[in-house]
Each structure stands twice: as C-alpha cells, then as structure tokens.
Amino acid sequence: MEKVKVGIVGVGGIAQDRHIPLLMEHPQAEVTTLFDVRLDLAEQVAQTFNIAHVATSYDTLFDQVDAVVICTPNKFHSEIAIAALNAGVHVLCEKPMAISKKECDDMIEAAKKHHKILTVAYHYRFTDVAIEAKRRIDEGVVGSPVVSRIQALRHRKVPGWGVFTNKALQGGGCLIDYGCHVLDLVLWLLQITQPTEVSGRTYNKLSKQPHQINDWGEFDHETFNVEDHATSYIVFDNDATLQFECSWAANINSDKLDISISGEKGGLQLFPFEVYEPRNGEYLIHQQDITLNEDKAAERQTDNFIKSCLGIETPVVKMEEARRVSQIIEAIYESNEKKQTIQL
Numbered sequence: 001m002e003k004v005k006v007g008i009v010g011v012g013g014i015a016q017d018r019h020i021p022l023l024m025e026h027p028q029a030e031v032t033t034l035f036d037v038r039l040d041l042a043e044q045v046a047q048t049f050n051i052a053h054v055a056t057s058y059d060t061l062f063d064q065v066d067a068v069v070i071c072t073p074n075k076f077h078s079e080i081a082i083a084a085l086n087a088g089v090h091v092l093c094e095k096p097m098a099i100s101k102k103e104c105d106d107m108i109e110a111a112k113k114h115h116k117i118l119t120v121a122y123h124y125r126f127t128d129v130a131i132e133a134k135r136r137i138d139e140g141v142v143g144s145p146v147v148s149r150i151q152a153l154r155h156r157k158v159p160g161w162g163v164f165t166n167k168a169l170q171g172g173g174c175l176i177d178y179g180c181h182v183l184d185l186v187l188w189l190l191q192i193t194q195p196t197e198v199s200g201r202t203y204n205k206l207s208k209q210p211h212q213i214n215d216w217g218e219f220d221h222e223t224f225n226v227e228d229h230a231t232s233y234i235v236f237d238n239d240a241t242l243q244f245e246c247s248w249a250a251n252i253n254s255d256k257l258d259i260s261i262s263g264e265k266g267g268l269q270l271f272p273f274e275v276y277e278p279r280n281g282e283y284l285i286h287q288q289d290i291t292l293n294e295d296k297a298a299e300r301q302t303d304n305f306i307k308s309c310l311g312i313e314t315p316v317v318k319m320e321e322a323r324r325v326s327q328i329i330e331a332i333y334e335s336n337e338k339k340q341t342i343q344l
Contacts (some may be wrong), residue, residue, distance in 0.1 A: 143265030160217020
C-alpha cells in the first residue's frame with residue numbers, strides 16, 4: 001500500500017494531541033520527521049511517538065517528506081507553507097490560513113504553480129452536524145439564504161498557554177483563533193462566494209481587568225493586547241447578511257454556540273439541530289440528535305488530506321474558501337481600527 005511520508009512543523013499541543021496520533025493511526029500515512037524551533041521539544045516528542053527523524057530546519061524537513069502539517073503560530077503559516085509548496089510538498093495548514101489576505105494569495109499562487117495540495121484545518125466541516133446541515137441545504141430546504149447568525153461565545157476561556165494572547169505572533173485573539181472555525185463553517189454552508197461589506201468591533205475590556213476569573217489558565221492582564229470579544233455584520237453580493245459574534249470572555253451565563261440560517265424557503269439551526277419548513281399552511285419543525293463530535297471530525301480531516309495527497313479525493317476545504325475567511329477577519333479588524341464599514 002502506498003504511504004504518504006508526512007512531516008510536522010511545530011510540535012506544540014495541537015500537533016501532539018491531534019495531528020501526530022491521527023496520522024500515525026492512518027494506514028496510508030507515515031510520520032517520518034519533526035521540526036520545531038524548540039529543538040529539545042521536537043526531540044522529546046519524537047521519542048514519545050517513536051518518530052525517526054528530527055530536522056534542524058523546516059527546509060531540511062521538506063527534503064524528507066511528501067506532505068507537511070503546519071502547526072506554528074499564525075505569523076509563520078504563509079512563510080512555511082510557501083517554502084513547502086516551492087519544495088514540492090503538499091500542505092495541511094492549521095487554521096487560520098494566514099493573518100492577511102495577501103499572505104493567503106501568495107500561498108495559493110505557490111500551490112497552483114507547483115500543482116500541490118494546499119488545505120486548511122477547518123475541521124468543523126467534518127462534524128456530523130455540519131455534514132447533515134450541508135445535505136439539507138443542498139436538498140433545497142433553506143432555499144436562497146437571507147439572514148444567518150453566529151454566536152460562538154465562551155464565558156471565561158482565554159487560553160492561558162502558548163502564544164494565543166500574543167498579537168505579534170497570532171494576529172489577534174478570539175476572532176482569528178475560535179471565530180474563524182464557525183465563520184468558515186457558515187460560509188461553506190451558505191455557498192456564498194463573495195462578501196462585499198464588513199463592519200465590526202473588537203473588545204478586550206474584560207481581560208484587561210486584574211483578578212481574572214478564567215477556566216483555561218492564567219494570563220497577564222497588563223500585557224493582554226488581543227480581543228476577547230468581537231462582533232460583526234457581513235453583507236454578501238446577493239444581499240444576504242451574516243450577524244457574527246464570538247468571544248473568549250463574556251459576562252454571560254455559560255458558553256454558547258448558536259448557528260442559524262434563515263432562507264426564502266425555510267431555515268435551520270445547528271445546536272440543537274432543527275430544520276424549519278413552511279409547507280401546506282403548516283410550519284414544520286424537524287429535530288435530530290446530532291453532535292459536534294470534533295474527534296471524529298479530526299479523523300475525517302486527516303483521511304481527506306492523505307487521500308488528497310494520493311489523488312484519491314480532493315480537499316474538502318478549498319484554499320480559496322480558506323482565503324475568504326481570512327479576508328473577512330482582516331476586514332473586521334480594519335473596520336474596528338477605522339471605525340467604519342469596509343468595502344471588499
């Protein structure tokens with residue numbers, strides 16, 4: 001059986017907890033090489049997972065693999081992905097694709113030039129609830145979308161580990177870290193290609209206060225320089241709109257994930273999963289017990305990437321779609337900075 005030799009660049013939590021174990025379990029993948037700027041950590045992880053090689057640079061890693069998974073801080077996604085693609089290596093990049101639209105464009109150009117796979121780890125698309133929602137939308141139950149809504153609110157879950165609160169390395173906070181997942185999911189469900197206007201505001205008032213209450217570890221409120229809450233309003237080229245809010249920290253009762261789509265023919269909600277269908281003078285509500293099941297979604301994502309590298313499948317997450325997510329997020333930040341609507 002043909003196997004894809006895979007390297008990992010960046011061996012922090014997401015690599016150790018998700019990508020390496022799943023790749024090692026895949027019958028058509030072989031994790032051969034690791035690289036991290038923290039060489040001692042890379043050697044430790046290689047020993048833990050019994051991985052043969054630790055590279056001293058990502059360039060030397062590319063010489064040993066067919067594909068790479070990039071798990072670095074967001075600042076380095078574009079640089080490393082382009083280098084990999086130029087070296088003839090397929091790329092699965094952790095979300096978000098990059099910090100800016102320009103960086104995404106450069107990544108896409110490299111992938112097209114060298115005819116290599118470039119996809120992004122938006123694993124929410126692979127969840128049971130997303131697959132069922134997509135099936136119902138494709139069947140026409142919603143019709144043309146009119147208004148969609150996202151509330152992805154965490155009560156007190158600022159990541160107290162890694163570099164999540166470092167703006168220079170990450171490009172932002174809750175929006176670029178957590179919000180990107182649900183934004184990608186809804187854009188994929190809507191099948192809308194072009195946002196035209198974006199208005200948004202970001203906040204960090206809660207996380208700048210002393211004596212923090214936080215479920216996910218400690219952080220320094222004095223140096224905190226990313227957003228912990230963001231809200232936005234997005235208009236698309238067919239006049240459909242999206243109301244989008246996400247947070248790491250908010251004064252609400254508890255965490256909340258709510259996604260709903262209202263269309264001309266009907267509507268649906270994802271959490272819990274319900275379909276709304278006016279028919280023959282009645283308003284029908286169909287309910288299904290479907291979970292987010294992120295672990296299973298991550299397995300499906302890994303399988304899709306490996307099979308895409310082998311030419312068996314095509315990536316579920318297209319690089320142009322991932323670029324669109326980054327474009328909107330960049331516009332939300334710009335709108336907040338300029339205090340005006342951004343035309344795209």
